[in-house]
Amino acid sequence: MPVNLSSFEGPVCPVPIYHRDQIVMGHGSGGRMTADLIRDIFQPAFSNPSLDEGNDFASVSVPTFNTSNGRLIVSVDSHIVKPVFFPGGDIGRLAICGTVNDVAVSGAKPLYITAGFILEEGLPISTLQSIVQSMKSAADEAGVNVVAGDTKVVEKGGADQIFITTTGFGWLDSTIQIGGQYARPGDSILVSGTLGDHGIAVLSARGELGFETSVCSDTAPLNHLVDTILQASPHTHVLRDPTRGGVATTLNEIANQSHVGITLVEESIPLNPATRSACDMLGFDPLYVANEGKLIVIVPQEEAQIVLNSMKQTKYGKDSAIIGQITSNHPGQVLMQTPIGGTRLLDVLAGEMLPRIC
């Protein structure tokens, strides 16, 4: 005789209640529970023809224009930010934007993303669902598809809630040549907005500031801003998103790759007042604090103003500024001109200032 399961309540519930609202080890088995998780959480958010085929691989097309001269651009980032939700974003938005941006700074058009999820047993499924929705929104905004995914589950205490590793790939037309090695003396250096906001927002979400702040993370996909820049300056030499280690560390990398010096003008560096005062109280230099939605742009000096004007008209570039220039002096070093006429050396971040920021 068939039993009306819906009439049951309490301890005779046919599916243990924790199977339905928390991640359990079985969700990582590769069996029916994994399939259920894919069907209920991942497929509805990310549905696209490659993913929906249900094979262990995704088959995707690449643009056929200029194919024989183009290059595939690839970048990977693991995301371990703590806490997973913070003002202005969450680990899902971060996992998409971080990787989209690393592809975009090559000058390539980001096309596809893969995502590997490592989940801790006991993670609320509603938390996973929020994070996946956030990934979906960011992917839609960037115009990329999540074409392949994988889920593993670690027992409670073996991981911290959720880690997401994303790999992005895009197609680079061979006419574009952008990279950290192409900065030339005389070039102008721009940033696309206020610096250090992401790091301070994550710290505030941890309750580690000891004071209140209104700072929001800048986490954003920057590929459309990159398009704008490349239209304004087809001779763009370097694009880079200054994440861990901040602008100071990234500029040091560029100075070394290009064998040039860099001089910044302190007064010209855009800072959110709330970030500035949080950094003052904590003794941090905002140039070493992570960003997740900012670009460093290095272009020939004669194109700097037109690039700046174009950037200022975009959503994620309205606070853009020219902050310094490339020089043939002091190769490999980044110097900062202070308002009182002094100069200080900005070295690479040595150890760890803000752990688990991305």
Next chain:
Amino acid sequence: MPVNLSSFEGPVCPVPIYHRDQIVMGHGSGGRMTADLIRDIFQPAFSNPSLDEGNDFASVSVPTFNTSNGRLIVSVDSHIVKPVFFPGGDIGRLAICGTVNDVAVSGAKPLYITAGFILEEGLPISTLQSIVQSMKSAADEAGVNVVAGDTKVVEKGGADQIFITTTGFGWLDSTIQIGGQYARPGDSILVSGTLGDHGIAVLSARGELGFETSVCSDTAPLNHLVDTILQASPHTHVLRDPTRGGVATTLNEIANQSHVGITLVEESIPLNPATRSACDMLGFDPLYVANEGKLIVIVPQEEAQIVLNSMKQTKYGKDSAIIGQITSNHPGQVLMQTPIGGTRLLDVLAGEMLPRIC
């Protein structure tokens, strides 16, 4: 006056000793310590032109022959196996082979790998070095390059030693059409060797068996075996590597994707005697235990014998066997004919039998 650092010993050592033999949070900072780790550990192992450019992205070429008709094949896998070293392999070999195999079973030639490392604070650097060397060996054997990587560090207790997420890319010529949806009634089903060895080897490394066993993991890159199969049978319909959930779960997926039935002959299934007895003692069915170096091959019946003969001549296919056939009866179901003339249903693995096996 310059100080001869090498003459110092003990507590005045200028670099704390733990910085040199264990992973610390600073190795995930994106600053100097991250750069040191890349220079000392990752670069020497994986050196190739794309990686060596030092940008946040890798720029790689794709084969230009038939490009306009080809497809890019992509697959991602996170690896959390515990313990990280086990008989026959380690997490590094697994991270390369698992992803190479997922790309190869599409019929594509695997070309490139990205790797995202999540490291627990306190991981011995010698352990990381062994794992990276093992990745290098497996990548060389498969003929793929690791073109991009990322390292994050989580505080002690926030992760379990090391997690590695790899994404693989390959190029699929448009003349090849292989997938779980292409099995046809009458096709023969082959496996490339003994089943269930990986799962039992990992369990034995955990000391959870309660008895001694000589079983080694089968972790191996299978792309060269795939080449052999495609040369022997250009009409290969399905290739799949039966990892989590084992052969039984994978065959159920294929039966559903292709809307066909599957009948296996129990006596024909190759099993390592040590794996068989371990499974007997544990009450496991080896058809549900994970493999990391085995292929399921589905080809037209008339090509089965020639494919079998070719597979048997390869390193990773010497114990290959024909184990059953595709049928139009009982679509979506996998049935096993037992030696005593009975039939049993092999369902999908429901929950979790062996956690953290890959």
